[in-house]
Amino acid sequence: MQLIALALYHRDGRPEPRVIRFRLGALNILTGESETGKSEVLDIVDYCLGRKQPNLPDEPIDQTVGWYALLVSFGTSRMLTVRPRPSGASTIKAMVRTGDETLDFPRGDELRLDSDVSVIRSQLSARLGIEDFHFQPPTGAARAAFDVSIGQAALLCFQKQGEIANQGALFHRQSEDGIQQAIKDTLPYFLGAAGPEQALRRHQLGQALRAQRAAQRALEDASRRQEGTDTRAVALLRLAESEGLLSDVPVTVDPRRIPQLLDQALSVSSAVEQAAPADRRQALQDERRILREQWQQLGDALALVDRWHEQGQAYTGELHLQLNRLKTLDLLGPAQPGHDSGTCPLCTQPLPEPDPSAADITELTSNLSVELEHAQTLQPVRDEHRRSLQVQRDAAAERLRLNSAQLRDLNASDERMRSLQDQQLRAAYIQGRIAQEITAAGQLSPDDISGLRNELVLAQERAEQLQELVDEDDITAETERRLTDVAAYMTPWARRLNLGQAAAADEVRISLAQLNVVLRRPAGRLPLTRIGSAKNWIGYHLVAHLALHTYFLQHQRPVPRFLMLDQPTQAFFPEKIRDATTVQDADWAAVTSYFELLRDVADSSDGGLQIIVCDHANLPEQWFQEALVENWRPRDGRRNALIPEDWLE
Incomplete structure (x- = not known):
């Protein structure tokens, strides 16, 4: 699978799209000044391959583009995927067309939503040759199972500007939640170290181990019940005696009398009396x-x-x-006649009130x-x-x-x-x-114990057989062996680019555990996180992904046959650069060596690998100019970019 062309359709319904065409099986260079839309090309391709949440800028693309389309080649057949401009954080709507070598972009008035991203991914996966592989995580893992598809394969085909210079992560979107583990789970498959058969056996082994543990628990429980029956029965007799259900229970109870005593305790009425009204x-x-x-x-x-x-x-x-x-x-006797009650009898004075x-x-x-x-x-x-x-x-x-x-x-x-x-x-x-x-x-008999023991033996034999098959697979060891084959390309290419510590290293390889580049030296392993300079980080990313795709091509693995790189020479120019061609003091020899390696790897693939580079650099060498597909620098006094100037008017 390689990219034939990319198209943008205007929101106003113009019939003719803006088309960027690529050369199959060769180095494609898209150069230009800053803020012309070079970095957005990678995001658009990723979106058209079925990504639900695009990472497209707000201006000017979002204000002008209504549809994004991608035309891909599968040898003699083609497939067209069209996605509408997302109206929110995500969208699953799409349009899908398949055909022969005559299939091309439709007119703007012919676009119709008739599919979704699940159809895009399923058809791309089938055409790539990705098997019906339902990945089962190891027994006890907290993550869920999933179907391997183009969604995981595409993670191996992109390097954005911030990813190619990241010393802590090697792959596209590796720092997002769940993506790192998805790459670890599926990289062995894409390398050919694991497949549906191995995954099925691992899943069956997990089920067999669970069945074995269940049979072991059932046998142990039955054995404990059989051995502890008399002990529990005597304890129950003592309790029954303490509550008045039995009397005169012997200190030493004859096992033959236990069933009789239990029945006797069970026959005593224990009806609960009612309280007073x-x-x-x-x-x-x-x-x-x-x-x-x-x-x-x-x-x-x-x-x-x-x-x-x-x-x-x-x-x-x-x-x-x-x-x-x-x-x-x-x-005092009777009152004296003639006595005046208004006069005091002692002083003969008149009284205020008569007595x-x-x-x-x-x-x-x-x-x-x-x-x-x-x-x-x-x-x-x-x-x-x-x-x-x-x-x-x-x-x-x-x-x-x-x-x-x-x-x-x-x-x-x-x-x-x-x-x-x-x-x-x-x-x-x-x-x-x-x-x-x-x-x-009464339910437990010697025959039951024997049957449980036989079930455990059968479960153990099944688990042992599957364990032997899984051990023979040894996916981890096989993955490391295949990564060693990848390292056989990485090591000389790292020395060719004169990357830091590469000359003294015995081997430059990819660590599946770290998902990063490590150098094996006599003094010990050296991870990329301990190597300085953005020049080295970008260089090791280049050799790692070129080596992986070379291995995928040689072993016919179901991975798209293209690699998209955004700004691989950013370490050689100022942080905010308008046009790299105006920088005089850059290490142009190192820049040239990076592009020469990309050219040589594409040429050695005999048309099997397509490399697409978006960069500021524009080298004068003839081979570089022949690899140019777009040059977004002002021409004839007019702006030249991903979005045509007349679209902004």
């Missing part, structure tokens, strides 16, 4: 409330009678006192005597009423004491009932355990 308690509580109210009311009435008695005694006492004082006037006459005082004394006699006649009535109230209050108090005694008896009865219920519940629980033990003992 709740309405009896409620009636006593209601009666107690009424009696307390009566007792309180009688107490209040007694207090009122006592206050009346005290007030009556005070009143009659005052009457006695005043009456006694008035009676002393009788000692009462003797007749008035005598009348007052008579009235007080009548009132005193009347008050004294009421006292016996009050005393009788008080005695009646006291008798009623005492009766109410006695009934309250009786009520309290009845409530205490009822509470004590309930407590005894609860204790009895607890005992009966414990007895019922023990009887349940006895019934369970009798059932388990």
Whole structure:
């Protein structure tokens, strides 16, 4: 699979697309100034191959392009994938066409959404020759199984600007969640070290090991039940005795009597008695409330009678006192005739108010005597009423004491009932355990133990057979052997580019565990993370991916036959560069050596490998100019870029 061309369709429905065509089986160079869209070419190709979440810039592509299309070649057949401009963070809509060598880009008014990314990936995977490979992670792994497809193969075909100069990661999107593990899981397959057969055997081995463990547990449980039956039965007999289900259980129980004793304990009734009705308690509580109210009311009435008695005694006492004082006037004898009550008898002076006459005082004394006699006649009535109230209050108090005694008896009865219920519940629980033990003992027989033992032997034999097959596969060792073949290309190419530490290294290879380049030296392994300079990081990325694709091509592995590189010479120019052709002091010899290696690898593939490079560099050598497919620098005073100037007008 190689790329024939890439097309962009304007959002306004123009019929003719913007097309960038590539040469098959050769080095393709797309050069130009900064901010002309070179880096977006890789993202567009990745999107058209079925990626759901594109990484396209907001301007000016998003404002002008409505459709993206990619035309790919599979020898004598072609496939067209068209994706609409994503309206959000992701989209799965697509258009797919297949045909012979005459298939080309349609007109803008012919674009229709009739498919999705799953169809793109399934058809590309089938045409690449990716087998129906459902990857099963190792037993106990937390990650889920997945189908190997173009989605994993494409990760080996791209190097973005920030990835090709990354000393900590070798592959496309390796730093994203889940991608690193996906590459580790599928790289052995793409190298040819693993396939569906090995994955199936590993999956079957995991199932066989689980079946073996289950058979082992079943046999151990059955053996423990058989060996511990008598011990558990005796323990249950002791519990039954403690709860009154059995009596006089011997200290040493004859095993032959155990079933009889268990049946005896099981036959004892353990019905739970019911507590006293709740309405009896409620009636006593209601009666107690009424009696307390009566007792309180009688107490209040007694207090009122006592206050009346005290007030009556005070009143009659005052009457006695005043009456006694008035009676002393009788000692003076009758009043003298002619006495003037308005004149003082001692000093003969007129009084402000006349003194009462003797007749008035005598009348007052008579009235007080009548009132005193009347008050004294009421006292016996009050005393009788008080005695009646006291008798009623005492009766109410006695009934309250009786009520309290009845409530205490009822509470004590309930407590005894609860204790009895607890005992009966414990007895019922023990009887349940006895019934369970009798059932388990009856279900387990010597034949059952023998059958479980045979099942375990069969499971062990199955697991051993599969383990031998998996050991013969030895995917890890086979992957390392094939990576050694890849290292046979990497090592001389790294020395050719004069990369750091390459001359002293015995071997330059890819580490599957680290997913990075490592150098094997007499002093020990040296990872790329411990080698300085962006020049070296980019160089080792180049030789690693060129070697991998050379190996894929020679061994006919199902990986697309193209490699896209973005800014492989960025380490030789300033960080913010407009046009590399204007830089005079760059290491142009090293830049040339990088492109010469790319040219030589493409040429040596005999048309089997397509290399597409997007870069600032524009070398004057004839072979470089022949490899140019696009040069996005101003021409005739007009802007030249991925998005045509008239699209922006």
